[in-house]
Amino acid sequence: MMNRRQRRHLEERFFKGVMRLSLFLALGVLGLIIVTVTQKGIGSLSWSMLTKSSEGGFYLGKEGGILNAIVGSLYLAAGATALALVLGLPVVFYLHAYIGKSSLANAVRLAFDVLWGIPSIVYGAFGFILMLMIGMRASLLGGIITLALVELPILVRTMDEVMRMIPHELTESTYALGTTRLELAGILLRQTLPGLVTAVLLAFGRGIGDAAAVLFTAGYTDNMPDSLMRPVASLPLAIFFQLSTPFPEVQARAYASALVLTILILVISLLARLSLRALGRHVIR
Amino acid sequence: MTIRTATHLSIRNLDVWYGGQHALKDINADIPRHQITTIVGPSGCGKTTLLKSLNRLSELNTQVNVSGQVLLDGIDIYDPAVDVTEVRTRIGLLAQKPCPLPMSIYDNIAYGPRIHGQKNGKMDDVVRTHLQDVELWDEVKHRLKAPATGLSVGQQQRLCLARALAVRPEVLLCDESTSALDPISARAVERLLDRLKENYTVVMVTHDLAQARRLADYVLFIWLGEVVEQGPARHVFNQPREPRTRAYLAGEIG
Ligand SMILES: Nc1ncnc2c1ncn2[C@@H]1O[C@H](COP(=O)(O)OP(=O)(O)OP(=O)(O)O)[C@@H](O)[C@H]1O
Ligand SMILES: [Mg+2]
Numbered sequence: 001m002m003n004r005r006q007r008r009h010l011e012e013r014f015f016k017g018v019m020r021l022s023l024f025l026a027l028g029v030l031g032l033i034i035v036t037v038t039q040k041g042i043g044s045l046s047w048s049m050l051t052k053s054s055e056g057g058f059y060l061g062k063e064g065g066i067l068n069a070i071v072g073s074l075y076l077a078a079g080a081t082a083l084a085l086v087l088g089l090p091v092v093f094y095l096h097a098y099i100g101k102s103s104l105a106n107a108v109r110l111a112f113d114v115l116w117g118i119p120s121i122v123y124g125a126f127g128f129i130l131m132l133m134i135g136m137r138a139s140l141l142g143g144i145i146t147l148a149l150v151e152l153p154i155l156v157r158t159m160d161e162v163m164r165m166i167p168h169e170l171t172e173s174t175y176a177l178g179t180t181r182l183e184l185a186g187i188l189l190r191q192t193l194p195g196l197v198t199a200v201l202l203a204f205g206r207g208i209g210d211a212a213a214v215l216f217t218a219g220y221t222d223n224m225p226d227s228l229m230r231p232v233a234s235l236p237l238a239i240f241f242q243l244s245t246p247f248p249e250v251q252a253r254a255y256a257s258a259l260v261l262t263i264l265i266l267v268i269s270l271l272a273r274l275s276l277r278a279l280g281r282h283v284i285r
Numbered sequence: 286m287t288i289r290t291a292t293h294l295s296i297r298n299l300d301v302w303y304g305g306q307h308a309l310k311d312i313n314a315d316i317p318r319h320q321i322t323t324i325v326g327p328s329g330c331g332k333t334t335l336l337k338s339l340n341r342l343s344e345l346n347t348q349v350n351v352s353g354q355v356l357l358d359g360i361d362i363y364d365p366a367v368d369v370t371e372v373r374t375r376i377g378l379l380a381q382k383p384c385p386l387p388m389s390i391y392d393n394i395a396y397g398p399r400i401h402g403q404k405n406g407k408m409d410d411v412v413r414t415h416l417q418d419v420e421l422w423d424e425v426k427h428r429l430k431a432p433a434t435g436l437s438v439g440q441q442q443r444l445c446l447a448r449a450l451a452v453r454p455e456v457l458l459c460d461e462s463t464s465a466l467d468p469i470s471a472r473a474v475e476r477l478l479d480r481l482k483e484n485y486t487v488v489m490v491t492h493d494l495a496q497a498r499r500l501a502d503y504v505l506f507i508w509l510g511e512v513v514e515q516g517p518a519r520h521v522f523n524q525p526r527e528p529r530t531r532a533y534l535a536g537e538i539g
Binding site: 100167169170171172173174175176177178179180183187190191281282283284285 | 340342373380382389400433445448449452
């Protein structure tokens with residue numbers, strides 16, 4: 001018969017095992033994705049692929065590259081994140097400065113949670129219908145607006161949570177020094193900056209990886225992006241189109257493109273981590 | 286025009302509500318200039334509420350309603366014409382739980398003087414003097430640029446005291462400011478408060494009756510949101526008039 005102490009010990013070990021297993025599975029899947037993409041794509045990854053645009057026939061196996069999709073994706077995601085910030089920051093400030101913990105604020109939060117859960121193809125269709133109505137064609141601008149709508153709930157809800165984590169004591173002891181509201185905002189910005197940067201990165205990551213939202217709204221082109229009103233290529237769609245061809249060498253290029261996208265996101269995350277370490281040095285916990 | 290009298294802060298018919306809850310009822314008291322006034326009373330009687338009403342920090346909570354007057358040298362701090370940042374500059378607060386600003390040790394002290402217009406030239410001196418005053422200088426002089434969060438709770442509390450003093454307030458409100466400290470840091474803060482009263486008016490909340498007896502010149506005893514008894518410390522502690530004060534001092538309530 002086990003005594004109580006042994007039983008609790010065993011429980012502890014069991015649950016620790018379960019947690020380790022989950023962690024291992026999650027990391028394993030991630031590792032497998034990276035290994036597969038690298039294995040299948042590294043062979044086709046060439047310098048010209050990164051430095052040339054598609055120039056017609058690339059998807060049939062001819063010469064060229066995906067520079068147009070890389071640059072297009074960066075434009076789309078950066079534009080969308082900037083637009084989402086412009087739309088989202090006032091919402092976040094309004095939530096905190098004026099309606100705080102009221103039921104209206106909670107209704108707003110619920111609404112954004114629902115928006116977060118809507119699949120991006122729905123945003124894509126919505127954006128497309130809207131563009132048809134105003135007579136706009138698939139373009140960089142259309143893609144940016146639609147992607148901004150996809151990113152907005154992520155940005156608003158993540159920033160909202162970051163702001164909610166501000167200790168009440170910090171506000172109080174800052175005001176106790178005779179600060180104005182603006183000076184307080186400066187202090188709170190120092191406190192929340194790492195979290196806000198993380199929110200922006202999450203939104204950016206979602207935006208750069210999304211295919212469905214830009215399918216109809218940004219279109220696709222073999223050329224480099226040159227105007228807000230013209231179609232633009234993007235990495236997720238480049239991967240999608242290359243994968244759907246019947247040619248094995250083009251499919252291999254899809255994996256190479258996926259590798260590029262993965263490395264792009266990895267580099268951005270790493271840079272952010274590094275900057276966060278500097279930014280977060282003084283944050284109160 | 287300000288009139289310098291023996292009374293520095295005068296509380297007149299002060300009522301405070303949290304929503305429907307009447308937390309402070311018709312408080313009247315005269316806080317003497319350049320003395321230590323201690324507020325004592327059982328937990329939940331309204332001590333923190335009173336303290337935060339004295340520099341308008343209570344209005345950060347939108348549920349709070351305040352009526353009555355708090356006169357700082359004869360001028361009502363609740364007068365709409367009065368600038369709230371000036372009120373809080375002249376009446377500083379040291380909270381119960383230390384909360385450094387998200388910046389370095391040095392900047393924590395320098396922040397207040399900077400926003401109030403002190404030039405950076407003499408800042409090193411300002412920072413050093415205030416850290417020396419709270420007996421923290423020797424512990425931190427080699428890591429002034431390090432994050433303030435790296436300090437122990439006791440060190441953080443002394444840092445927050447130095448930060449409050451660097452703003453050069455006239456009145457310093459302290460909410461159980463030594464309760465998070467080890468006995469040695471607590472005594473350091475007590476010594477400092479005792480020294481400070483030459484130039485500052487101190488109002489402190491404490492649960493530590495021994496500490497109140499050591500430091501207090503004037504005492505307010507609060508019970509369920511009302512001032513039950515107030516007066517010079519030796520009267521209240523040695524010959525309390527009210528039975529409830531006697532019971533509290535004997536440790537029977539609270
Ligand atoms: N933010 C708040 N919202 C609602 N009620 C509050 C709030 N803060 C305090 N109260 C209530 O007001 C009364 C006085 O609280 P206060 O914090 O001033 O007491 P206190 O004397 O400082 O107690 P303690 O010695 O435990 O710190 C209590 O009944 C408390 O429940
Ligand atoms: Mg209290």
